[in-house]
């Protein structure tokens with residue numbers, strides 16, 4: 001949020017999605033009173049209001065929105081005003097049935113829900129820009145409007161459409177990518193395989209359902225196209241909004257979730273004034289605090305500083321098989337953990353729990369039970385907490401460790417026909433992130449072309465696809481004295497998904513000082529023993545490969561299985577740096593021991609010395625002070641050396657601060 005269009009809402013903005021159109025107007029006055037009671041400072045309005053704002057094509061009715069914005073302003077609450085383009089009205093689809101999306105089997109997906117449009121539909125684009133423009137013209141100068149919320153979660157339900165219009169758009173995108181050179185596309189896609197050579201651009205299709213796997217590079221380019229196609233819609237709306245209101249910042253809410261990978265947010269983030277995220281806990285994740293931290297670090301990295309948490313939940317969601325409620329204290333820890341990782345705004349889906357509609361069983365700030373509820377008490381308490389943390393705004397975190405995160409590499413890794421179908425990019429990254437989180441080591445996420453020299457340690461847990469420049473960037477970092485660690489099946493293919501010949505791990509063989517001649521992925525039931533400089537009883541799963549050392553030293557080797565005696569973990573010291581290779585997935589304790597050694601050798605310091613188990617420690621640095629966030633996940637409480645003022649209680653801290661059991665402390669440490 002170091003934007004030229006800053007958010008003009010003081011402190012840490014607090015609020016939620018507000019859908020007053022779903023309620024009679026008598027309820028609105030109560031909403032205002034309760035928002036003030038909770039310390040709400042900004043709400044996200046109009047997100048799904050298209051059908052009410054434009055009852056028929058080109059005919060607008062802003063009377064309700066006028067009243068909502070006026071009411072908010074009168075109550076001192078800012079509006080993050082959405083373009084309602086995530087939910088086109090029924091009349092639009094009756095007029096433009098060709099704008100309905102088509103899945104890869106050729107089935108039309110119907111309206112009656114949301115995001116039921118083809119991203120490449122010209123009719124949709126015209127209609128979306130028309131309503132965005134009408135809103136912008138009407139409200140550019142409205143004093144309540146502090147931010148534009150472009151669309152909602154692009155690609156959540158319609159990341160890919162396989163209709164003929166999309167096929168034509170894909171071909172246009174390919175013609176630009178390959179500079180009108182069809183042979184270049186044929187070579188990049190390797191279309192001599194299975195007689196796929198194209199003689200005419202019009203022969204090319206999206207990777208629709210086929211009997212055997214489609215071409216991998218076609219699928220990869222398709223993922224790139226789908227991300228770019230939605231981004232083009234986003235920037236088109238943003239431009240319309242900017243033209244009418246040049247000073248109001250624009251955001252759109254990202255989704256960094258294990259289950260959502262459709263958009264290359266490295267390409268999206270620079271297009272926005274404020275980067276924002278929606279984060280939800282997965283009920284089956286026993287350590288969702290790690291997921292919060294990972295997504296927060298990724299957001300801070302995408303934003304290059306503070307960002308905005310646009311949505312999370314006060315309690316259970318309604319879209320998982322079983323929706324777990326939050327335990328007492330969990331919602332507060334979640335929200336403050338996002339702030340610790342750089343969020344300068346905390347917002348929920350949604351303000352008032354719905355009576356009707358597909359989300360009637362989703363939690364909210366004001367639950368069905370009303371104010372006589374634990375959630376409401378927690379919401380009011382959180383409002384006070386965020387007010388007490390106002391000065392944290394704008395501060396950011398510095399890290400000595402960088403982890404490679406790349407959507408191209410993720411998409412390519414998870415294509416069908418891999419040596420193992422068990423490889424999941426975000427899981428592999430989280431494997432390595434977890435011990436760092438436990439040790440209280442601050443982490444940034446970076447692209448392969450990032451400036452790496454400001455880090456001591458660079459980790460590439462999973463970088464299956466990497467281009468030559470990216471591989472050289474990582475190698476150069478290690479040669480200049482940095483410490484690099486690379487996970488298995490990295491460097492395997494180039495940007496076109498072509499295998500790098502000569503042995504594995506392709507692009508990283510030389511810098512790692514190893515060469516594998518054959519891959520031995522492990523069955524889900526298979527566990528191998530490890531021996532060497534690893535804890536007693538160390539094991540490994542998921543992957544193995546037959547490595548020869550070409551300069552590296554062995555750190556651990558396989559003690560059983562088909563590769564008994566072969567290296568499993570290696571360490572190389574090229575030039576003045578160090579380069580580690582993990583040719584398998586060690587069990588969590590072994591990985592933690594390896595990470596500990598790697599960090600120590602690299603000189604990486606944790607945020608605080610010897611953080612007790614289950615205590616999350618994060619530091620945000622500001623101009624005049626640092627802010628040490630301490631979050632107790634263990635339920636035991638902790639005593640941590642610190643000096644300054646604890647902001648949540650306002651109490652001075654002399655030598656140590658008490659973190660209450662299951663609670664949070666934030667210490668202002670003056671410079």
Ligand code: GLA
Pocket residue numbers: 152153278280311317318349359362
């Ligand atoms: C997403 C959407 C919201 C709502 C929530 C429910 O984040 O943006 O509109 O559907 O999910 O969890």
